[in-house]
Amino acid sequence: MTAHSQQAAERFDQWATTYGDDRISSWFSHYQDLALNRLPLEREAGFLEVGCGTGWAVRRAASRLASGPACGIDISPKMIERAGEKTAAADRAKIEFRVSNAESIPYADQSFGSILCSFSIHHYEDPVRALSEMKRVLRPGGSIAIMDSARDISLAIWLQDRWRRYGEKSHVQYYTVAEMADLIRRAGLTVQGDVYTCKKFMDRKKTFTGLMLYVCGK
Numbered sequence: 001m002t003a004h005s006q007q008a009a010e011r012f013d014q015w016a017t018t019y020g021d022d023r024i025s026s027w028f029s030h031y032q033d034l035a036l037n038r039l040p041l042e043r044e045a046g047f048l049e050v051g052c053g054t055g056w057a058v059r060r061a062a063s064r065l066a067s068g069p070a071c072g073i074d075i076s077p078k079m080i081e082r083a084g085e086k087t088a089a090a091d092r093a094k095i096e097f098r099v100s101n102a103e104s105i106p107y108a109d110q111s112f113g114s115i116l117c118s119f120s121i122h123h124y125e126d127p128v129r130a131l132s133e134m135k136r137v138l139r140p141g142g143s144i145a146i147m148d149s150a151r152d153i154s155l156a157i158w159l160q161d162r163w164r165r166y167g168e169k170s171h172v173q174y175y176t177v178a179e180m181a182d183l184i185r186r187a188g189l190t191v192q193g194d195v196y197t198c199k200k201f202m203d204r205k206k207t208f209t210g211l212m213l214y215v216c217g218k
Helices: 003-015 025-036 056-062 077-086 127-137 155-167 177-186
Strands: 047-050 070-074 095-099 112-118 138-149 196-203 206-217
Touching: 003 077, 025 056, 025 112, 025 138, 025 196, 025 206, 047 056, 047 127, 056 070, 056 077, 056 095, 056 112, 070 077, 077 095, 112 127, 127 138, 127 177, 138 155, 138 177, 155 206, 177 206
Parallel strands: 047 070, 047 112, 070 095, 112 138
Antiparallel strands: 138 206, 196 206
């Protein structure tokens, strides 16, 4: 594990006890649900969330999947521990969580029909490698939803990005809409449909929202 990865794991280990239950949890789940609605969950087998936190979106996807497992990976051992605790015993046969870096996904080629990566790609040292890994484990005909804050959507997000680059060790950068499109292209993925963008003030207990959602495939 690199020094950066270790810093990210430690940061999210500290957050794990309140993640999913804190003030902006409804904001996370609202936009994750929007992203899930753009994935072929009812048509394609298997779901993976990269950077799953405590696993809300994995459990949500599991209830809608046509077939196959719903899996989540996260670099934080304590996030994965909490994800397991939050998963009902009756659902554990079809839901799996693993500790893993996004740049080395521990699943075989073409394992999943749907993949979600929400609000975590700004932490990745090598986002093209992470996206390439998502492409590797994606089945033909499947889709990947990439959602994150975009620094050109909102001045507040631009300011947050500047502060976090210096004050938050695990933060790499928030990308612009065009920069994210370039990362997707460099990973050998193709954008499906139009990019979704959103700018709001005081949205579900979060002061500033400025985000983008790309759906892409092979």
